[in-house]
Amino acid sequence: xxxxxxxxxxxxxxxxxxxxxxxxxxxxxxxxxxxxxxxxxxxxxxxxxxxxxxxxxxxxxxxxxxxxxxxxxxxxxxxxxxxxxxxxxxxxxxxxxxxxxxxxxxxxxxxxxxxxxxxxxxxxxxxxxxxxxxxxxxxxxxxxxxxxxxxxxxxxxxxxxxxxxxxxxxxxxxxxxxxxxxxxxxxxxxxxxxxxxxxxxxxxxxxxxxxxxxxxxxxxxxxxxxx
Amino acid sequence: xxxxxxxxxxxxxxxxxxxxxxxxxxxxxxxxxxxxxxxxxxxxxxxxxxxxxxxxxxxxxxxxxxxxxxxxxxxxxxxxxxxxxxxxxxxxxxxxxxxxxxxxxxxxxxxxxxxxxxxxxxxxxxxxxxxxxxxxxxxxxxxxxxxxxxxxxxxxxxxxxxxxxxxxxxxxxxxxxxxxxxxxxxxxxxxxxxxxxxxxxxxxxxxxxxxxxxxxxxxxxxxxxxx
DNA sequence: CGACGACTTGACATCGATCAAGCGAGGTGG
DNA sequence: CCACCTCGCTTGATCGATGTCAAGTCGTCG
Numbered sequence: 001x002x003x004x005x006x007x008x009x010x011x012x013x014x015x016x017x018x019x020x021x022x023x024x025x026x027x028x029x030x031x032x033x034x035x036x037x038x039x040x041x042x043x044x045x046x047x048x049x050x051x052x053x054x055x056x057x058x059x060x061x062x063x064x065x066x067x068x069x070x071x072x073x074x075x076x077x078x079x080x081x082x083x084x085x086x087x088x089x090x091x092x093x094x095x096x097x098x099x100x101x102x103x104x105x106x107x108x109x110x111x112x113x114x115x116x117x118x119x120x121x122x123x124x125x126x127x128x129x130x131x132x133x134x135x136x137x138x139x140x141x142x143x144x145x146x147x148x149x150x151x152x153x154x155x156x157x158x159x160x161x162x163x164x165x166x167x168x169x170x171x172x173x174x175x176x177x178x179x180x181x182x183x184x185x186x187x188x189x190x191x192x193x194x195x196x197x198x199x200x201x202x203x204x205x206x207x208x209x210x211x212x213x214x215x216x217x218x219x220x221x222x223x224x225x226x227x
Numbered sequence: 228x229x230x231x232x233x234x235x236x237x238x239x240x241x242x243x244x245x246x247x248x249x250x251x252x253x254x255x256x257x258x259x260x261x262x263x264x265x266x267x268x269x270x271x272x273x274x275x276x277x278x279x280x281x282x283x284x285x286x287x288x289x290x291x292x293x294x295x296x297x298x299x300x301x302x303x304x305x306x307x308x309x310x311x312x313x314x315x316x317x318x319x320x321x322x323x324x325x326x327x328x329x330x331x332x333x334x335x336x337x338x339x340x341x342x343x344x345x346x347x348x349x350x351x352x353x354x355x356x357x358x359x360x361x362x363x364x365x366x367x368x369x370x371x372x373x374x375x376x377x378x379x380x381x382x383x384x385x386x387x388x389x390x391x392x393x394x395x396x397x398x399x400x401x402x403x404x405x406x407x408x409x410x411x412x413x414x415x416x417x418x419x420x421x422x423x424x425x426x427x428x429x430x431x432x433x434x435x436x437x438x439x440x441x442x443x444x445x446x447x448x449x450x451x452x453x454x
Numbered sequence: 455c456g457a458c459g460a461c462t463t464g465a466c467a468t469c470g471a472t473c474a475a476g477c478g479a480g481g482t483g484g
Numbered sequence: 485c486c487a488c489c490t491c492g493c494t495t496g497a498t499c500g501a502t503g504t505c506a507a508g509t510c511g512t513c514g
Contacts (some may be wrong), residue, residue, distance in 0.1 A: 140409075226313065
């Protein structure tokens, strides 16, 4: 079973997904980072991560790139979010990411036939919106170290594992991208990472990290989990 | 006609609002700043500013207050925003603010009878959400001076005047509150204000300010207007 | 091997927070 | 009416946080 369906299965155990497969009109694999520039008209296609990561972003005045949110296996990259409709949302699929392309019309038809599936997906997207909202508060009000802590906890959620809380998580974004997400710079992200490591909050191995005590960090950040 | 109805009239000219008055179950005037702490259950009452200002906020870890959004005459302070449902949203009504309390059930019934009114209000709230989204991007990614510029433009929108672009606008928040909104401190807000004034971007007179050239500032900030 | 991109580190400049003092408007009580 | 207080704003001094520039390391890939 693909990761996409796996994630749905987790949020709505007992649903049957075979019909969901019929909505898939295309599968793509990106060897290198692949930007998808926002189209003038709302897309009739949804991009679901099957494996790998993606993120959406905008370019602000002055050329600064702002990254809103990132998407792991099973996530829908361009689910309609009306409150963000003010701006073209570009997407970058990270290298070695596999994407399922779903036709929105077919999905809507499927939702009409299967309300349970529809509400499962909606709850799932609402949980994401709340996660973003929680992070945004931190990104506006807190210092860089806390902002990075918050992001790492969100990344753990996006990996969505259960079981081993000390699993190694590979960092899905470069430090440049991480900076554009938390409102900092690549150099400072590097230093902040080192600082968390020195403070024995995380361990690092190459591109990956893990929490020394994720429950403790959640508690100290008042981090709420959704979904 | 009260400011509340006036604002609706502006966004949906030609609608009849007489029935809206029937939804009002209470009118209050706050002589002093009045906090309204979030209730455990979603409120069955909506608070509409008739005159004055209010804002909603949360207390983050470490005791820092984060202000989400602020509400001027005609705004609904606690319209349901599911994506923010992760957190208790407290409201503070500023001193000398008049509030209309509306029963949600009656309003829903009215909306069922009058779809045009319903969609006008929904569009209005969507425009607010987009305005917040636009501001949030700036608050995360830009420096304090640009963050304040963005807020001032939003305040101008919230006053929602047409006509004279050089109207004096009285600042609805203290500098402490302004700092909690843009992720800064009262002292730095004071300095940033002075800096904008020295740079001939705004003029100030006591508690009020006006733009020297609001169109220019909108353009330089790539500020989009909604609603 | 060489080119490249991501990360790290140091030096330095700038931004922004903090602490502290003073000012002025508005409210309160004698 | 005035003395006094409180609150919000301003300003200076100082310190820590963060951005910028630049050089160097490391791993990957052609």
